[in-house]
Amino acid sequence: MPKAMSVSELQRRRRALMQALPANSVVLLKGSGLVIRSNDTEYPFRQSSDFFYLTALNEPDAWLCITKSAKGAIRETLFVLPRDHEQEIWHGRRLGAEAAQALTGIAHVYDSKDLNKRVMQVIGQHSNLVWPLQCDADELALRQRWLDHVTTARNLNAPRQHIDLNPYVHELRLIKSDAEIALMRQSTAIAVAAHRRAMQSCKPGMYEYQVAANIHHEFAFQGAAGPAYGTICGSGDNACILHYTENSSQMRAGDLLLIDAGCEYQGYASDITRTFPVDGRFTPMQARLYQWVLKAHRAAIALIKPGNTLPQAYKVAAHILTEGLIDLGVLKGSVAENVKAVAYRPFFMHGLGHWLGLDVHDVGEYKQSGDPRPLKAGMVLTIEPGLYIPTDTDCHPELRGVGVRIEDDILVTAAGHDNLTAAVPVEIDAIESLMAGQS
DSSP: OOOOOOOOHHHHHHHHHHHSSSSEEEEEEEEOOOOOETTEEEOOOOOOHHHHHHHHOOOSSOEEEEEEEEOOEEEEEEEEEOOOHHHHHHHHHOHHHHHHHHOOOSSSEEGGHHHHHHHHHHHHHHSEEEEEOOOOOHHHHHHHHHHHHHHHTTTOEEEEEEEEEEHHHHHHHSSOHHHHHHHHHHHHHHHHHHHHHHHOOOOOTTTTTHHHHHHHHHHHTTTTTSSSOOOOOGGGGGGSTTTOOOOOOOOOTTEEEEEOOOOTTTTEOOOOOEEEEETTOOOOOHHHHHHHHHHHHHHHHTSSSTTTTHHHHHHHHHHHHHHHHHHTSSSOOHHHHHHHTTTTTTOOOOOOOOBOOSSSSSSSOOOEEEEEEOOOOOOEEEEOOEEOTTTTTTOGGGTTTTEEOBEEEEEEETTTEETTTTOOSSHHHHHHHHHHHHO
């Protein structure tokens, strides 16, 4: 398995961030806090993705402060919860300053109780204040106290410009390093194993939540932190609900099951969707619908390479799906007329894909100067065409209430692309063979 993020990698990220910012700047970024689930019980902690990207620190209530002087000198400071014997007995070990320094490569690490004093000092010494412009009410109040202090002190060097930190960090996160790609390969490998297990274990009479349980067990057994998002196991017409997460229905022979599931491994998400028959055999009509989605899926992936754009792939996929809807009797008229009228939209109502990384719907702009962003090596994205036929559609009865989506995680490479999740079968023969225990 790949190692956790190295100190040199973290230092490279922070250095790249500060190189992009103007001189005389101070960066302030808050890590996540604990979130109450009910009464005095918290949700499992998950660090802010941006904070984790820059520090790899997985503890609550931390702050990162990086300054860049007028001459370009960089100083990094981290504030963490102090070691506390009693708190650690109840809530788990804390790193403390020394271990946090070793983990992050940040030279100056202080207890969080020193935050206010030190931050107010550095704010007053820099003209550019760089932090996320959107924050919660508590953080906003804390920021205002800092700014009020600087203003009251009549500091002539008080910040004159507030710069949004998010675009700078998000541009860095969009292009994955070799170390990140290694972690994403492991995340996708675990998700691949879980989807294959779901296919192999699926039987009529099972409940959707039992399939989800097999998937989640595989995630945990192979070292993932858990699902990267709410697992979708939608059988029958539940597959036509895009974000169906109840997973409560009993599965019937003759129905298809749509599974959209991925795990989080060392912070990095995977995201796979497969659709297959509950009883292991596609009906002829199900197979016709499925093959059209698969054709769109393959054609879209073929276009993923440096210089091309996601809208190019979407256009090709939408054209093929429109052909399929006409072939299946769902739409009438010519392909050109239906594409122009966007008549496919009620049956393919979502985008073709999204960036993937520390967040399952990862950060990074999809446009540059108003135009679609050209793909570059190091980007990772999903390709996920689908067709969803509502139960009241005027079409062949076997198609009503059927949903099919096929999703893979694609790494853009210098030579084209690498399908990180290709080991989960998509061909009908391969799916049926795996479900029959033949592969």
